[in-house]
Amino acid sequence: MSERRSSETGSSSSMGYAGDLSPRETWERLTSETAAQLVDVRTVPEWNFVGVPDLTSLQRQALFCEWQHFPPAANGKFVQEVVEALKQTGYRPGAPLFFLCRSGARSRAAAIALTEAGYGPCFNIKDGFEGALDRDRHRGGAAGWKAEGLPWMQT
Numbered sequence: 001m002s003e004r005r006s007s008e009t010g011s012s013s014s015m016g017y018a019g020d021l022s023p024r025e026t027w028e029r030l031t032s033e034t035a036a037q038l039v040d041v042r043t044v045p046e047w048n049f050v051g052v053p054d055l056t057s058l059q060r061q062a063l064f065c066e067w068q069h070f071p072p073a074a075n076g077k078f079v080q081e082v083v084e085a086l087k088q089t090g091y092r093p094g095a096p097l098f099f100l101c102r103s104g105a106r107s108r109a110a111a112i113a114l115t116e117a118g119y120g121p122c123f124n125i126k127d128g129f130e131g132a133l134d135r136d137r138h139r140g141g142a143a144g145w146k147a148e149g150l151p152w153m154q155t
Contacts, residue, residue: 015112016112016115016116017108017111017112017114017115017120017121017122017123017124018096018111018115018120018121018122018123019123019124020104020108020123020124020125020126021098021123021124021125021126022125022126022127022148023125023126023127023128023144023145023148023150024148024150026038026098026100026123026125027148027150029096029098030055030058030060030098031058033095033096035091035092035095035096036095036096036097036098037060037063037086037089037091037095037096037097037098038053038055038060038062038063038098038100039062039063039064039065039082039085039097039098039099039100039110040052040053040062040063040064040065040100040101040129041065041066041067041078041099041100041101041106041107041110042066042067042100042101042102042106042129043066043068043069043070044066044070045070046070046102046129047064047155048155050102050129050130050140051129051146051152051153051154051155052064052152052153052155053100053129053145053150053151053152054151054152054153055151056151057151062100063082063085063086063089064085065078065081065082065085066078066081067101067106067107067109067110068106078110078113079113079114079117082110082114082119083117083119086119093119094121096120096121096122096123097111097114097119097120097121097122097123098123098125099111099114099122099123099124099125100125100128100129100145101125101128101129102128102129102130102139103127103128103130103131103132103139103144104124104125104126104127104128105128107124107125107128108124110122110124111123111124125145127143127144127145127147128144128145129144129145129146129152130144130145130146130147131143131144131146131147
């Protein structure tokens with residue numbers, strides 16, 4: 001991949017996207033940068049049964065665009081769906097985009113895809129919404145959006 005330079009961070013990246021941020025760092029950026037947008041790329045069942053980030057205290061809403069459908073099948077229209085959703089928010093080109101999934105893998109791929117489409121800077125939220133499995137093989141308690149105590153709700 002070619003080396004890219006993020007105007008937001010001023011750092012170079014050969015990853016194909018602007019980089020990884022913790023859920024807490026993402027929350028701080030969403031709080032301070034009103035043009036920034038959070039895109040949750042999990043599946044409908046995940047949103048419905050696990051919960052979603054709650055940005056109401058920031059007077060905003062996350063965008064919900066599936067990277068893959070459930071049962072697992074690629075969403076060939078993902079980039080187009082995100083672009084359409086961004087248009088509805090009044091997104092300003094150059095504003096940061098933060099991508100969230102369960103544990104940080106799908107969101108990394110989504111950040112790369114939107115960067116390649118000319119958007120961003122695009123960031124992956126490492127550890128995602130639920131983080132990795134803990135020693136009891138449960139998610140949501142050791143790392144991620146929920147474990148960091150950030151606002152979320154059941155739908």
